[in-house]
Amino acid sequence: MTPENLPLAAPSSLPVSHGWFTHRPTIGQTSLNLIVTAYILALLNSGFWRRAVEIFGESPAQLALFALAIAALTMLTLEFFGPARLQRPMAAVMIMMAAAAHYHERALGILVDREMVRNVLETTFTESRHLLTAGAMRAIVLTGVLPAALLFWPRLRQPSGWHQLWRWPLGVGLAFAVLVGSLFADFKTYSAVLRERGDLMASYQPGATIGALARYAKQQWKSGDGVVRPIGTDARPGPWLAGADKPVLLVLFAGETARAQNFGLNPGARQTTPELAARDVINFPDVSSCGTSTAVSLPCMFSPLTQAEYDRDDFLAQENLLDVLVRSGFDVRWIDNNTGDQTIARRIGWDRVDATLAPAACAGECTDEIFLPVIEQTLASITRNTVLVLHMIGNHGPAYHLRYPPERARFEPACDSAEFSRCTTEAIANAYDNALLETDFVLARTIDMLADSDRALTAMLYLSDHGESLGENGLYLHAAPMFMAPETQTKVPMVMWLDPEFRQDMGLDDDCLRTATTRPASHDNLFHTVLGLLDVATSARLPALDLAGGCRSTSPRS
Structure with a gap:
């Protein structure tokens, strides 16, 4: 019998799986x-x-x-x-x-x-x-x-x-x-x-x-690409800025996830800022953020809108601090070690950090030490008034242990995982505070470089975008809705340093500036304070929100 003539088996005789999946x-x-x-x-x-x-x-x-x-x-x-x-x-x-x-x-x-x-x-x-x-x-x-x-x-x-x-x-x-x-x-x-x-x-x-x-x-x-309303169209150098015999350099650090409660310069905090404490800085201990996430706080900081007024659509529909500075003659650069400029620098452009400048700082993810060569290069080549905006990675969680090199850690045991369930609350807080020590290191080295330079009138301003929860009431990280956000997410550190020559040539009184630290401040102040410190004359600056307002002499020295 040939194969093609073999009888076919009845369908019922074929093997059938009786597994659960077939039923x-x-x-x-x-x-x-x-x-x-x-x-x-x-x-x-x-x-x-x-x-x-x-x-x-x-x-x-x-x-x-x-x-x-x-x-x-x-x-x-x-x-x-x-x-x-x-x-x-x-x-x-x-x-x-x-x-x-x-x-x-x-x-x-x-x-x-x-x-x-x-x-x-x-x-x-x-x-x-x-x-x-x-x-x-x-x-x-x-x-x-x-x-x-x-x-x-x-x-x-x-x-x-x-x-x-x-x-x-x-x-x-x-x-x-x-x-x-x-x-x-x-x-x-x-x-x-x-x-x-x-x-x-x-x-x-x-x-x-x-x-x-x-x-x-x-x-x-x-919020598509609409017409952007100009602000500060009358911006120009004020008499002190116009009369300066050196270019002005402001290094503006936009901090990340640093909370005021753990910042060593503030009352009640353990010492997480020993380097800054040894330098002549002006610390603002009571500063409130505009939001609890970078996407809200960072644009709000650079906007003339107050926290009560801020809306993303309104922010996108008008210019911001960087535009006013450019209009007044400043060279403005945004260098980023975080998630980008949040559309703040879209009209001037921005750059990410260059890992080749400091390979040791970028063995894994780049720590903020990567900014130090950028500042050094800027000081070496500066020829015109400049604002350098440096967007830090700071204390961005949950991987706090990646924000600092192990050799600079002081608080142990420190959580070395992004999975908090593997760590105690104490270890999480230790890793967070070690990351603050790294910010302290970077700010202090920046101050030293600025103080040593004879090519520019130098100043530094540091302000964090929002805080962080470290397990209080079961909350971790940030971005809680503002109506329920704890102060650990809304109270942020702010530090100012002005070179004595900057203060003198820009007509600023140090005692007056330090008096301003006794009053509450917020992100609302940044736009107006930067313009005030740099003596940018414009109707867009509101003296009531300028922390340097009233601290400048009425006329430049002859």
Whole structure:
């Protein structure tokens, strides 16, 4: 018998796998949405429920109705964004978003808002990889990626196209009705809670993340390349600046994540700034930041807008401090060792640090010591008035141990991991303070170079963009929404140093400047104080916000 004439086996005689995966259950769309809703609310919203119990704990009926409203809101989101074949992909995305947000809130106390989304989307790979620790990846995979993948295991009962025409609006409508009905059962109480406790809904996932993404997208859409309004069009050198017999050099350090509570020059802090303490600096112990993240604080610092006025759209729609300085004749350079200029220097351009200038400072990620050759080169070649803006990596976490060379560490034991769960609170604080010692080292060496130069009238100003939480009340890192941000994230160090020749030739009184340190200050002062120190005459400078205002002689010496 030839092979082609061999009898074929009956299909039933073929080996069949009876594994669990081949017996896929069939499930309806509504049932799947109910399962996803239950999973997200039960396992990925612990911070939300903790706050809800804190608020409604004395009234189980109010808590139950509010829980029903939140379940309806989650169902509404799933129904609205996931009709027909979009259902499982949308549900999978929601689970993974909720899992990522839940991990970072549970581990670091971080809540997701628009500026947190901006931080995530506009960061660098180097910065973001420190947050993607093994522990974070493990938690997100187990609670997010795997459950999202399991959504595609059951067979989904797909109704006909005609059935979908009434099923989708009905599902959306029913979920909306339950949501509204639950809230209106005690609307007075719920509206007051939602108005006064912004942290409650800010911790609800995935709603908070979806809302933050939508607000970020809306702002990006609105803030396209529009016409930029000029400011300080009358800017010109004042009489002291115009009469200086040497070029002026201001080195302006935009610090990163340094908090006032740990800055050694401030009362109550341990000595993290021994080098600055040995130099004739002017320290401002009570300074408030504009925001709690670089994306907000850095643009706000260089804007004429106050913290109460600041809005990103308004910032982008007008010029800033750098533009006014250029207009008044300064050579302005922005050198970055962080996440970029945040669009502040977009009209003048900016550069990243050149690792070849100090290879020892860039054995891993470049520490801020890399700025010292830049300052040295600037002093050696300066021929005109110059402002050098240096954006530091400073104390950027969670990898504080990468911000300083081991040989300059003083506080031990120090956390040598970006995964805080591996370290004690003391070790985390020690690593953070060692990073402050590195900032102290860089600022002190800068002062020494400026003081030794005879080619320019020199000055230095250091101001951090925001602070940092180091475990207080379960919070770590920064970027907490301002309405709930602790002072550890909003109080920042600020230090000024003026060479005696600079003070004399620019007509500034040292005692008067030191008196200004007894009053509260903020990021609102930077724009106006820089213009005041440099004697830039312009109507854009508000004397009330100039910390050097009133400290200059009325007319230059003859």
